[in-house]
Amino acid sequence: MTLLQLEGVSVRFGERAAQYALDGVDLAVAEHEVVCVLGPSGSGKSTLLRVVAGLQQVSAGRVLLGGADQADVPVHRRGVGLMFQDHQLFPHRDVGANVSFGLRVRGAGRAPSADRVAQLLELVGLPGAQSRAVASLSGGEQQRVALARALAPSPRLLMLDEPLGQLDRGLRERLVVELRGLFSRLGTTVLAVTHDQGEAFALADRVVVMRDGRIAQAGTPLEVWQRPASEFVARFLGFENVVPAVVSGPWAATAWGKVPVPAGSPEGEQRLLIRPAGVVLCAAGLKCEVASRTFRGTHVALVLRPETGPVLEAECGLAGAPAVGDRVEVTFTPAEVVVLPEEDAG
Numbered sequence: 619m620t621l622l623q624l625e626g627v628s629v630r631f632g633e634r635a636a637q638y639a640l641d642g643v644d645l646a647v648a649e650h651e652v653v654c655v656l657g658p659s660g661s662g663k664s665t666l667l668r669v670v671a672g673l674q675q676v677s678a679g680r681v682l683l684g685g686a687d688q689a690d691v692p693v694h695r696r697g698v699g700l701m702f703q704d705h706q707l708f709p710h711r712d713v714g715a716n717v718s719f720g721l722r723v724r725g726a727g728r729a730p731s732a733d734r735v736a737q738l739l740e741l742v743g744l745p746g747a748q749s750r751a752v753a754s755l756s757g758g759e760q761q762r763v764a765l766a767r768a769l770a771p772s773p774r775l776l777m778l779d780e781p782l783g784q785l786d787r788g789l790r791e792r793l794v795v796e797l798r799g800l801f802s803r804l805g806t807t808v809l810a811v812t813h814d815q816g817e818a819f820a821l822a823d824r825v826v827v828m829r830d831g832r833i834a835q836a837g838t839p840l841e842v843w844q845r846p847a848s849e850f851v852a853r854f855l856g857f858e859n860v861v862p863a864v865v866s867g868p869w870a871a872t873a874w875g876k877v878p879v880p881a882g883s884p885e886g887e888q889r890l891l892i893r894p895a896g897v898v899l900c901a902a903g904l905k906c907e908v909a910s911r912t913f914r915g916t917h918v919a920l921v922l923r924p925e926t927g928p929v930l931e932a933e934c935g936l937a938g939a940p941a942v943g944d945r946v947e948v949t950f951t952p953a954e955v956v957v958l959p960e961e962d963a964g
């Protein structure tokens with residue numbers, strides 16, 4: 619069942635603003651679904667959250683929660699929980715008071731149950747931390763307290779704005795896995811905003827990529843990864859191997875030579891993406907020099923300077939990875955090649 623629905627939502631800051639911060643956005647979030655909104659700075663992600671929370675008026679369109687139009691529903695009546703980037707904890711109160719504030723503010727009664735606070739702290743991995751001072755907590759611990767506070771009133775929709783934004787990468791990666799487990803156990807419906815692809819892909823059932831106030835693509839992480847809807851999305855995901863191509867049958871003519879394309883690809887002049895995994899070292903193919911080599915844990919990322927055409931990103935296994943300056947030859951696998959739809963289609 620759909621919990622949240624945005625219908626043609628537009629926001630413009632001032633009549634003369636050149637551009638809409640949100641421009642006719644349609645989006646549905648199902649109950650228990652975790653949706654992550656991704657996009658470059660200024661693409662409208664925070665404005666989208668603020669509109670749903672009721673902190674930002676729409677210029678056009680409707681926001682529905684559980685089928686009910688929220689136009690006249692004030693922030694505190696919407697039943698949404700919000701957790702912002704800077705987590706806004708009260709620095710002079712202890713952990714327990716910060717969490718119970720989340721209960722009190724939604725009218726859970728004057729004496730929020732100590733049991734519930736204990737239960738929430740347990741849930742976020744800080745059992746027994748009630749009397750600790752907020753100032754004594756690490757960044758990751760503060761993030762957990764903020765999460766416990768946001769979850770305290772059992773919101774029907776939890777909204778997170780760059781929830782792990784300020785934490786270091788290792789901690790973020792661990793917390794993402796924890797959050798994913800927690801949301802799935804609780805069946806929480808989540809709308810999160812991030813500009814970190816890795817975070818969005820690890821957390822979400824569905825990702826929504828925004829560009830200039832519009833949705834450039836929405837789909838499961840796998841769909842978006844495998845079939846970026848435009849060159850913009852492909853580049854936003856960090857793919858650099860994008861070139862003009864002329865597609866004819868199973869082949870595309872490119873600056874890198876003939877590249878095999880998946881069956882059924884559109885013909886004619888196109889833009890072509892080759893994911894790094896599709897650039898394979900072989901005995902005889904496009905001649906390249908290895909310009910750089912980066913160890914990535916599970917594989918080695920290579921930047922190759924081909925005889926013809928722009929630099930090429932490739933991946934290879936750890937064993938037998940070539941060194942910088944080595945001469946190699948590469949071929950392409952069609953499963954990792956995507957003929958990108960026209961920009962406008964996004």
Ligand SMILES: Nc1ncnc2c1ncn2[C@@H]1O[C@H](COP(=O)(O)OP(=O)(O)OP(=O)(O)O)[C@@H](O)[C@H]1O
Nearest residue numbers: 631638639657658659660661662663664665666813
């Ligand atoms: N209060 C405001 N007044 C005027 N313009 C605004 C206001 N808030 C946001 N904007 C503009 O609306 C657009 C979308 O902003 P928004 O903060 O939603 O983007 P974002 O994707 O969340 O960016 P970031 O990742 O940097 O937080 C931007 O062009 C921004 O400058």
